Amino acid sequence: MTTSESSGGGDVSRSLELLWGTGERPTRGPKPGLTLERIVATAVVVADAEGLEAVSMRRVSTELGTGAMSLYRYLPGKAELLDLMLDQVQAEGEGTLEEARTWREALHAAAHASLALYHRHPWLLHVNQARPVMGPHAVRALEQTLAHIQDMEGLSDQELMSVIITVEGYVTGVARTHVHAVEAQHSGAMSPEEFWQAQTPVLAQAMASGSYPLMAALDEDAFAGDVDHFGFGLRCLLDGFEALVASRSGRLDAG
Known part of the structure; x- marks a missing residue:
């Protein structure tokens, strides 16, 4: 892409x-x-x-x-x-954060709404938005997000913006991987099953060689497609923000 x-x-x-x-x-x-x-x-x-x-x-x-x-x-x-x-x-995301009671719930809802937006409109990932032209819907979305994360105690305005940018960057990366996979499936080439079956003999030989002991020792379902990688990564991000807020408010040893 x-x-x-x-x-x-x-x-x-x-x-x-x-x-x-x-x-x-x-x-x-x-x-x-x-x-x-x-x-x-x-x-x-x-x-x-x-x-x-x-x-x-x-x-x-x-x-x-x-x-x-x-x-x-x-x-x-x-x-x-x-x-x-x-x-x-x-505009499709307006009202997404209405039921959020905490900054963590708000960021969780915003991340899922953003991922859904990319799934509905994959062309968004083809647009360089390094210098966005801010219209009313974009400004309103930012205003609503800021309103819901004001209770991230001890963070400066610049850091609040960094929180938003970090979450959006994570979402964009996951969305791009998903869109790439969909595009590959519709490219007219091999199906996912055929693609991996074609590699199985070579990979099996490589694992048996002893050169990749950690890879060879992985569980058979380590690469299962039904794992919620997005949810796992998002929780890790939010846990990190929570630890930062706690340290700034004196609830956690900053060291």
Whole structure:
């Protein structure tokens, strides 16, 4: 999987105007009912079904049953459209943290919601978001997360942001592994069973050679696919944060 697009790759000022509604809206277009919201929603549907590379002004206009030039009355091009798509999908997580009573519950819920978002919209992993254009849904999501982790006693504002970045980085890594596996299954190559069966004779010989004693001694189910690796890793992260908060509040020896 290669990154093919970037957030903020177009006219950032125009993207911000469109996201926050501060710019002039076009007069009614030639097709009744055509709106910026419909354009963005249609682009997301195309990206979900066929990948981000399938999204173009022409393709989206075709799906909407109008000419490509009609879309340019609403936004400059695909780069700005992408900024709006990124913010739009963030709306799906709104309300995720409402039932969280502690910072730990909030981060747990946020991590699972983020993983689900990547599963629904795998094209997100193709976008370089190192410089995100912050729209209302993205800002609201960050505001809600911050509101639920304020009780991480003793952490500075910079450290609270580090907590969010660390959890999101972990989620992104797991999501990318999952998406890679799905893409491999649909690539038309061997099935997972055929793939590992092809390697079994060579690996069995390698294990019998005595050169890899630790690998050879692993339980047969060590690589079982039904293990919740995501949940295990997330618990470890949250345990680490909990120990940090405890040490800052004097409940745990910092040493």
